[in-house]
Amino acid sequence: MNHLTGTVVRLHGHHAWVRSDSAEYMCAVRGKFKQGKRRERSPVVVGDRVTFTPVPESAENEGLLQSIEERHSELYRAHPRFPRQRQVLAANIDLLVIVAGADRLAEQLETVDRLLISAYSQGLTPLLVINKTDLVPREQLQPLLAEYAPVIEIEYVSAERGELGTLKPRFENKTAVFAGPSGVGKSSIMNALEPGLGLRIGHVDKEGEGRHTTTHASLVPMAGGLVIDTPGVRDFGFWNLELHEISLYYPDWQSAREQCRFNTCTHRVEPGCGVKAAVEAGTISQGRYGRYLTILRETWNEQQRLSP
Ligand SMILES: Nc1nc2c(ncn2[C@@H]2O[C@H](COP(=O)(O)OP(=O)(O)OP(=O)(O)O)[C@@H](O)[C@H]2O)c(=O)[nH]1
Ligand SMILES: [Mg+2]
Numbered sequence: 001m002n003h004l005t006g007t008v009v010r011l012h013g014h015h016a017w018v019r020s021d022s023a024e025y026m027c028a029v030r031g032k033f034k035q036g037k038r039r040e041r042s043p044v045v046v047g048d049r050v051t052f053t054p055v056p057e058s059a060e061n062e063g064l065l066q067s068i069e070e071r072h073s074e075l076y077r078a079h080p081r082f083p084r085q086r087q088v089l090a091a092n093i094d095l096l097v098i099v100a101g102a103d104r105l106a107e108q109l110e111t112v113d114r115l116l117i118s119a120y121s122q123g124l125t126p127l128l129v130i131n132k133t134d135l136v137p138r139e140q141l142q143p144l145l146a147e148y149a150p151v152i153e154i155e156y157v158s159a160e161r162g163e164l165g166t167l168k169p170r171f172e173n174k175t176a177v178f179a180g181p182s183g184v185g186k187s188s189i190m191n192a193l194e195p196g197l198g199l200r201i202g203h204v205d206k207e208g209e210g211r212h213t214t215t216h217a218s219l220v221p222m223a224g225g226l227v228i229d230t231p232g233v234r235d236f237g238f239w240n241l242e243l244h245e246i247s248l249y250y251p252d253w254q255s256a257r258e259q260c261r262f263n264t265c266t267h268r269v270e271p272g273c274g275v276k277a278a279v280e281a282g283t284i285s286q287g288r289y290g291r292y293l294t295i296l297r298e299t300w301n302e303q304q305r306l307s308p
């Protein structure tokens with residue numbers, strides 16, 4: 001049989017759209033690759049490298065999925081409706097671009113923290129992009145973001161004004177994924193970086209909430225690389241992460257953590273906690289620690305709900 005290889009650029013129903021050289025094939029996803037089985041609800045995801053057989057004499061370019069190559073990286077979370085299951089959002093990515101909006105930054109920092117924990121626990125390189133800097137001047141954002149300087153690189157942009165900082169060269173020869181709350185301008189930034197991309201842009205309501213305009217992940221060529229646009233995330237739950245492991249993915253806390261009496265310390269009520277001491281001494285910020293406690297509590301609640 002005549003096999004071809006390509007990259008999954010989009011999924012819909014029982015089909016995966018696969019880009020091979022310049023042509024796109026609509027490949028049927030059958031049998032063992034179908035959704036809804038076992039632990040994994042998304043056996044084939046955007047970014048996967050696959051082999052497929054073209055259907056001879058099909059009017060459109062049609063194919064049948066044959067195999068999925070081993071992934072070198074994944075972005076995943078607990079499935080929002082089936083939290084015991086892992087939901088892979090994108091495969092084979094080099095860079096996780098976490099986008100937040102300057103106008104709603106304070107309330108979005110918990111999502112930023114969750115995505116950062118996911119990046120570090122899943123071995124992905126994160127980049128934080130603050131969009132809509134036309135609405136709030138950068139100086140006003142600094143106090144909120146000072147605590148992130150040692151953790152992650154930050155780009156300040158305005159898709160609206162076409163002010164994209166030093167974002168563009170970062171994508172060359174890379175595969176990146178954009179993630180963040182709905183309405184922060186993920187698709188807008190991609191359109192600004194690659195004129196002609198034509199991704200659909202939504203509105204924000206009067207509370208400033210996005211409308212989940214992007215409904216499915218899709219991979220497109222952008223700025224000399226490939227990038228996966230994803231729908232806005234409301235909740236980004238961890239999959240298979242113990243409570244005491246969460247803080248392992250706060251790289252800025254490492255030296256404080258080494259002072260904890262217990263190596264499974266969750267830095268909440270345990271005696272001899274180096275992290276709490278650092279918060280009291282002011283070397284770990286109240287804000288980041290407070291959000292950590294919220295994330296810890298929410299993860300605990302989720303685990304209680306799942307335990308038999
Ligand atoms: N003021 C301002 N508005 C922006 C900027 N970038 C995007 N917007 C607006 O924000 C709204 C949402 O933009 P989208 O690009 O659809 O946001 P998204 O993050 O892709 O949202 P989802 O697809 O729902 O996850 C639109 O009304 C945009 O015009 C910006 O830099 N400044
Ligand atoms: Mg979008």
Ligand SMILES: [Zn+2]
Pocket residue numbers: 257260261265266267268270272273274275276
């Ligand atoms: Zn501790």
